[in-house]
Amino acid sequence: QKEVEQDPGPLSVPEGAIVSLNCTYSNSAFQYFMWYRQYSRKGPELLMYTYSSGNKEDGRFTAQVDKSSKYISLFIRDSQPSDSATYLCAMSGPGTGTASKLTFGTGTRLQVTL
Amino acid sequence: DSGVTQTPKHLITATGQRVTLRCSPRSGDLSVYWYQQSLDQGLQFLIQYYNGEERAKGNILERFSAQQFPDLHSELNLSSLELGDSALYFCASSLGGAGAGNTIYFGEGSWLTVV
Numbered sequence: 125q126k127e128v129e130q131d132p133g134p135l136s137v138p139e140g141a142i143v144s145l146n147c148t149y150s151n152s153a154f155q156y157f158m159w160y161r162q163y164s165r166k167g168p169e170l171l172m173y174t175y176s177s178g179n180k181e182d183g184r185f186t187a188q189v190d191k192s193s194k195y196i197s198l199f200i201r202d203s204q205p206s207d208s209a210t211y212l213c214a215m216s217g218p219g220t221g222t223a224s225k226l227t228f229g230t231g232t233r234l235q236v237t238l
Numbered sequence: 239d240s241g242v243t244q245t246p247k248h249l250i251t252a253t254g255q256r257v258t259l260r261c262s263p264r265s266g267d268l269s270v271y272w273y274q275q276s277l278d279q280g281l282q283f284l285i286q287y288y289n290g291e292e293r294a295k296g297n298i299l300e301r302f303s304a305q306q307f308p309d310l311h312s313e314l315n316l317s318s319l320e321l322g323d324s325a326l327y328f329c330a331s332s333l334g335g336a337g338a339g340n341t342i343y344f345g346e347g348s349w350l351t352v353v
Contacts, residue, residue: 130280158342160344165326165347165349166346166347167240167242167328167344167345167346167347168281168328168344169240169344170341170342170343173341212280212281214281224286224293224294224335225271225283225286225294225296226271226281226283226330226342227283228273228280228281228283229280230279230280231280
């Protein structure tokens, strides 16, 4: 079983739709949770960063973390064609201080159609 | 632009050969990470350095090695290359370690094709 599970999609939605992307994880040591966006053959770009459980909003993006269920979500409101990309969830640890890494989900490919 | 610079952007080489990928981290960042991304797989962590010292190791093959130099740039050496090593190799950097809540920024990657 992988430490982080993410539905690979592809997920196709019409412009203006609300998109829900999700990841589950098994390692309770994870503390920091991130969402990255990756356009084809480009480097991942950090979208959202949250610590522990709760919600965080940034413009059209909302990240939710439920540590009790080991479940994180990213919501995209009013989706645009420019949101078409692969979305990767990532979690830090196990490890503390200067010795640690990010563990990624496999990514969900999102396509927003006109 | 994340501020992480990787060279070369693309390279094609034959099986059995050796290549070196280079990474310059963001100004002020002390941690460097290397990740491999194959077509059908997600980002696989290879290795992390902090201020010149190896700090975390992932699924890095024995044919691969890395180092971080005093000026903080890093190199990933891939030897005895096989067709299956064809992938995007990403370098990332952060001020400290990911476990301390530091943001990790990725470069644009080096696309390696082994023929």
